[in-house]
Amino acid sequence: MAQREVHQSGWDSKRCVILLGVILDCIALSSCLTVRQSVRLRVGLLSEMNASDTDELWFPQRLDHFNGADGRVWKQRYFINDTFYRSGGPVFLMIGGEGPANPAWMQYGTWLTYARMLGAFCVMLEHRFYGRSHPTEDLSTDNLRYLSSKQALADLAHFRTVLADQMGFAGNKWVAFGGSYPGSLAAWFRLKYPHLVHAAVATSAPVHAVVNFPEYLEVVRQSLTTHSPECPQLVKKASDTLFEKLKDPKTYDQIAKDFSLCEKLQIQTHMDLAYFLETLAGNFMDVVQYNKDNRQFEGAIGTNITIKVLCDIMSDPSRGEPYDRYATIVNLMLKTFFLKCLNVNYSSYIKEMSDTAWKGPALGGGRQWVYQTCTEFGFYQSTDSPNQPFVGFPLPYHLQQCSDIFGASFNASSVADAVQQTNEYYGSYDIRSSRIVFPNGSIDPWHALGITKDISDDLPAVFINGTAHCANMYPAREEDLPQLVFARDHIFSLLQKWLKQ
Template identity: 75%
Template sequence: MAFQRYSVSLFEITLLVLLFFCVHGEGRLKGFRKYDQVQVKSAGTVLEEQWFTQKLDHFNGADSRVWKQRYFVNDKFYRSGGPVFLMIGGEGPAVLAWMVEGTWLTYAQKLGALCLMLEHRFYGQSHPTVDLSTENLRFLSSRQALEDLAHFRTVMAESKGLTEKKWVAFGGSYPGSLAAWFRLKYPHLVHASVATSAPIHAAVNFPEYLEVVWRSLASEKPDCPLLVKKASDTLVERLKDPKTYDNITKDFNLCSKLQLQTEMDSSYVLETLAGNFMDVVQYNQDNREFEGVVGTNITIQVLCDIMADASLGDPYVRYAAVACLMMNTFSMKCLDVSYSNYMRDMTNTSWDGPAAGGGRQWVYQTCTEFGFYQSTDSPNQPFDGFPLPYHVKQCADFYNISSKTLVEAVAQTNEHYGSYGIHSTRIVFPNGSIDPWHALGVTLDISPNLPAVFIKGTAHCANMYPARSQDPPQLALARDHVFLLLQQWLKQ
C-alpha cells in the first residue's frame, strides 16, 4: 500500500517500515505492529502462523516445484452457516493486527464469519525462492498471486468442509485490486469482494497522484500547496549551484555531503523530500494508532501549519523544518539522499538485504505490471524534478527492464483485467477523496452490482481501520453501507 505511493526511496523504505500501508498493503511498504510474528493473543484467541503448499509456477504444468505460503486463521466469530472472509496480503509482511482488529472483523462478528489471511508470495515470510534475483522475481506477479488465492481457497474449502460456504475477499490498496480481480477471474470461488482504495487502472505515468496531493493540501489551507511549491522551486534552483551544497547538507541534515553527478541524483533528492508530503497526505488521519505506530499524529494540518509559519523563515526553511520533524519523529539520525546507495540496496538480492522487506519486490511489480509512477509531469502539482524518465530508468538500473517492455506490460495488465471496464458483480469499491490513489480507482458506480463508496475527507483505506469516536460521520456511514451490501449479497 502501499499501494502505497509506489516508487520508494531509501529514506522512505526506512520510514515506511514504521508506517502502516493498509493491509497490504501499498501498496507501498507497510510497517508492523509490535506483535510477535508467530503468535498473537487477543481476548482468549491465539493466532498461530500456518503454512500452505503452493506451486512455484501455476502456469507451467511441467514445473513441479513447490514452496510454503504463510497464512492465519481467526475462528473467534465463526458460526454455523456463516460465510468465510479472506483478507488478501500485499506488498509487505502480513500485518497480524488485522487478525484481531479492523472493520472486517466487526462485519465478521455480525455475520458469523470465519476469517483467514493469506500472505502474498515474495513478501513477509512467504519465500518461494532462495533469493530475490531478477531471474527468480519472474515468479512474482498479480496473476501468480491470484492463482495462489484460488488454490488456497479450493484446498481450504475441501479440507475444512467449507465448500458450500460463501467466500468474501477483502483487501486495501494493491490487495484491494487483487480482491476485485479475484472476484472477476474466479466468480465460482468468490461470492463478493470489498476492494478498498484499489487502483484498477494501470498507468505508466501517474501525475494525477501529485495533483490530488495539491488539492488535499489546499483543502486544509488554500495557500499550503503554493508555499510547498515555492519551497520546492527554491530547492530545485539551489541544486543547480554546487556552492549551495554545503548549506543544503546542513539544512536537511544529510548523512553525507551532497554530491550530484547525474540527473538521477538530483531527482532522488527532490523525490525523497517531496515524499514527506506525499506520505502524510496518503495516510492523513487514518487511525493507524491501532497498530501501535508512532508519530501518526502528523497530519496535513501539521505540515500546513509549519509551511504557514513565517516566524520560521522563508518557505524553503519551513520545507526543511518539515523534513526535520519527520526525521525526529521516526528517530532518524540523518537523511541519506544518495541515489547510488539506493541503487546498491535495491539491487541486493538477498532475503536479508535492506530492500527485502518489500521495496525490491514492489518496484519490480511496478516495472512488470503496473507503472504507477508519481511523476512531476503535471503543472497542477507542487513539486518539480522527478519526471517520468527518472522513474522508468530505475527499472533498467535495478532489473534491466527497458521502457518498451514496461509500456507493453502495463498495457497487458489493463487488457487482462479490464481497467475501468471491469465486468463483474458484487464488488464494492470504497475510496477516500484525500487519498491520491482514488484517481486510478472507482469513484462512481459502474453498475448497481459494482457500486462505489466515495468518502469525502478521508485518506487511504480509512474505512478498513477500527472505528473511533472522532471519525467523521461520512466514514461511519461508509462502513455501514459496505456492511449492508455484504448482508444483501450474502443472501443472493
C-alpha cells in the same frame, strides 16, 4: 499500490526501512501497503506482533500455476481467526500485499466487526515473495518471474479450494477483502474466479495501471488545499527555491546542513538530483496518503503528523522563508521516525534494491514491489504536471530505476507493454462482474486510479469525502467523520444483501 499497501497481512508491518518520506520499503497491510521507489502504495513504520498472539500457519503452494509440468511447491504463510464463526457462515479472506502480512489484522479492523455480526470465519493469506512467504531461494531477477498479480490470484484460488475442502467450507460463501494493491487483487479475484469468491470489498484499489501517474501529485495538491489554498502554493515556492539553489554547487554544504543529510550532498547526475528532490517531497506524499488514519494498532508511528501539521508549518512566517519551513518539516519527520539524518544517496539506494538476498529491502518488500511496478503496473508518481507543487522527478527518472535495478531489458518500452497487458487482462475501469464494492477516500491520491462512481447496482462505489487511504478498513473510533461511519455501515449492508443471494 501500494503499496505506495494495506495491511492485514500486509504490511506485516514489515520492519520497514524508511528513507523518510520515501520509505524504502514499506509495508503491506495485506491490504494497504507501499514501497518507496516512487510507488508509495502504503507507508508507515510497523512492528510485527509477537507470534504468540496469532499462530503462523503454512500452506503448500505451487510455484508456477501456469506450467503443469512444474511440480515445485513452497510454503505460504497464513493466519486464521475462528472466534466469530457460526456454522454455515461466510468465509472472509483478507488478501496480503506488497509487504509482510501483519497478524495485527487478525485482532483488529472493520472486517472483524463485520465477521462478528455475520458469523464469519476469517483467514489472511500472505502474498508470495513478501514477508515470510519465500517461493525461491533468493530474489534474483530470474526468480522474480514468478512474482506477479496473476500468480498471486492463482495462489488465492488454490488456497481457497484446498482450505474449503479441508475445513468443510466448500458450500460456504467466500468474501475477499483488500486495500490498495490487495484491494485490486480482491476485485480481480472476484472477476477472474467468480466460482470461488462470492463477493469482494476492494478498498482504495487502483484498478487502472498506468506508466505515468502525475495525477497522484495533483491530488496531493488538492488535499493540501483542504487546509488552506496557500499551503500548496508555499510548498511549490519552497520546492522551486530549493531547485534553483541546487544549480549552484556552492550551496550544497548549506543544503546538507539544512536538511540534516547523512553525508555531503553530491549531485553528479540527473538521477542524484531527482532522488534527492523526490525524497523530500515524499514527506508530503506519505502524510497526505495516510492523513488522520487509524493505523496505530499495526504499530505504525508518525500518525500524528497530518496535513494540518505540515500546512501549519508551511504557513508560519516565524519559521523563515518557505524554503526554511520545508527544511523544518524534513527535520520534524526525522525526529518522528527516530532517524538522526537523511540518506539521499541514489547509488546506495540502487545497491540496496539490487540485493537479491532475503534480507535488507526484501524484508519490507522494496525490491519485489519495484519489480511489480516495472513488469505490471507502472504507477510512477512523476512531476510531469503543472498542477502540482513539486519539481524535479519526471517520468524518465522513474523508468531509469527499472534498468538500474533489474537490467537494460527493463526499459520504457517494456514497462509500457506490461502496463497495456495488465489493463487488457483485468479490464482497467471497465470491470464486468458483480458483487464488488469499491470504497475510496477523496484525500487519497490513489483514488485517481480507482472506481469512484457506481458501475452498476452490483458494482457500487463508496466515495468518502475527507478520508485518506484505506480509511474504512481501520478500527472505528469516536472521532471518525460521519461519512466514514456511514460508509462502513453501507458496506456492511451490501455484504448482508449479497450473502443472501
